[in-house]
Amino acid sequence: xxxxxxxxxxxxxxxxxxxxxxxxxxxxxxxxxxxxxxxxxxxxxxxxxxxxxxxxxxxxxxxxxxxxxxxxxxxxxxxxxxxxxxxxxxxxxxxxxxxxxxxxxxxxxxxxxxxxxxxxxxxxxxxxxxxxxxxxxxxxxxxxxxxxxxxxxxxxxxxxxxxxxxxxxxxxxxxxxxxxxxxxxxxxxxxxxxxxxxxxxxxxxxxxxxxxxxxxxxxxxxxxxxxxxxxxxxxxxxxxxxxxxxxxxxxxxxxxxxxxxxxxxxxxxxxxxxxxxxxxxxxxxxxxxxxxxxxxxxxxxxxxxxxxxxxxxxxxxxxxxxxxxxxxxxxxxxxxxxxxxxxxxxxxxxxxxxxxxxxxxxxxxxxxxxxxxxxxxxxxxxxxxxxxxxxxxxxxxxxxxxxxxxxxxxxxxxxxxxxxxxxxxxxxxxxxxxxxxxxxxxxxxxxxxxxxxxxxxxxxxxxxxxxxxxx
Numbered sequence: 001x002x003x004x005x006x007x008x009x010x011x012x013x014x015x016x017x018x019x020x021x022x023x024x025x026x027x028x029x030x031x032x033x034x035x036x037x038x039x040x041x042x043x044x045x046x047x048x049x050x051x052x053x054x055x056x057x058x059x060x061x062x063x064x065x066x067x068x069x070x071x072x073x074x075x076x077x078x079x080x081x082x083x084x085x086x087x088x089x090x091x092x093x094x095x096x097x098x099x100x101x102x103x104x105x106x107x108x109x110x111x112x113x114x115x116x117x118x119x120x121x122x123x124x125x126x127x128x129x130x131x132x133x134x135x136x137x138x139x140x141x142x143x144x145x146x147x148x149x150x151x152x153x154x155x156x157x158x159x160x161x162x163x164x165x166x167x168x169x170x171x172x173x174x175x176x177x178x179x180x181x182x183x184x185x186x187x188x189x190x191x192x193x194x195x196x197x198x199x200x201x202x203x204x205x206x207x208x209x210x211x212x213x214x215x216x217x218x219x220x221x222x223x224x225x226x227x228x229x230x231x232x233x234x235x236x237x238x239x240x241x242x243x244x245x246x247x248x249x250x251x252x253x254x255x256x257x258x259x260x261x262x263x264x265x266x267x268x269x270x271x272x273x274x275x276x277x278x279x280x281x282x283x284x285x286x287x288x289x290x291x292x293x294x295x296x297x298x299x300x301x302x303x304x305x306x307x308x309x310x311x312x313x314x315x316x317x318x319x320x321x322x323x324x325x326x327x328x329x330x331x332x333x334x335x336x337x338x339x340x341x342x343x344x345x346x347x348x349x350x351x352x353x354x355x356x357x358x359x360x361x362x363x364x365x366x367x368x369x370x371x372x373x374x375x376x377x378x379x380x381x382x383x384x385x386x387x388x389x390x391x392x393x394x395x396x397x398x399x400x401x402x403x404x405x406x407x408x409x410x411x412x413x414x415x416x417x418x419x420x421x422x423x424x425x426x427x428x429x430x431x432x433x434x435x436x437x438x439x440x441x442x443x444x445x446x447x448x449x450x451x452x453x454x455x456x457x458x459x460x461x462x463x464x465x466x467x468x469x470x471x
Contacts, residue, residue, distance in 0.1 A: 045216050075187040080141035083185040086114045087178050088149045117179040126155040138186045218243030222251050233329050283311050335360040351386045358393035362471035368445045375442040376465050380404040398471035406462040414455040418443045
């Protein structure tokens, strides 16, 4: 039998709603954790403190709530119940033996046996009710017990004297006034439990926080050593793997990695030095043979120019491959370097303006950084008439901005020009030597310092190069 639209089971709408709710729960959960991560501290030490302190505070809050709700309130209720029972017994004795005019024996028994100070007042109206304390278990417990056991007009004062509670009960022809010690009707030693709980937690935190700091310090030291190595700086002399086993393993792995990288760089540098020596020897032999050989001077000049170009290209290739990683960091004086730039600008007949903000001395690898600056600024001298250089040194960072009024570089080519051996056929060729390694070497040096180079549009109409390195 075919099933029509009317024969379909109902409830599909609720099922779809439940399905959509289940699908939305992971997204809501992920959104919640992203929000938590946004406001969480970023440093490991702060997060570790939260991991230690938050469960302790949560546990103490739960324990304190349970203690206040169950133990403290129950004990106070029982003490108040016993105290009001004594007062009710005194009232029963007064009503049972009314022949005793001044009730001297009853007052004596109350004071000696029940620790209650009892007075009889004239039948004046009871005082008006005073303001109730914001949080008082005692006031609530006494009021409920007097209503249940005595059931007569009463007035209590739990706010006045901190050590004594005053209770007044309206009787026939008199008013019974009773002074009760607060400790008889109230669990007054509760604060001792709270003090011990909080004090013990503080002592444990004072022990845990330095221990936690000692556990995190090796991680921070390892991070500083890795950052220094990434910037080409020497590793701190006092660095050695410490801390937990996992941290020590990471430290030893970093040391082994660093040694392998340095050994590889040394091997590559030694190999390239040998190759450079052999090729220079061959090029020198070519020059000598050309000098001794006869022939037209024009042909010899062209061959000599080819040899010079080959030697220049060889130096560019070796410089790019070798880098400056073996050089130690030192002081680099920007003022002195800018003076040299001024002399070079005069020789190239370029208009140069330099400005410096902050400390002129920076800590970099001097030779490598000088070559970085020379490659970028020399390129601006080559293709522009006006060059502006601004250096800003502050907060552990150096930013050098070079603006020129040259032809510039197309936007889609600004990232490609950093590739090795790439030459532009447009109006601006970045390397007059023809190797296409000027900006490649510059970026390699900048990144070996932990920085980078970016190209932008210049306000002068040409190209802006921004160099950022930690210093």
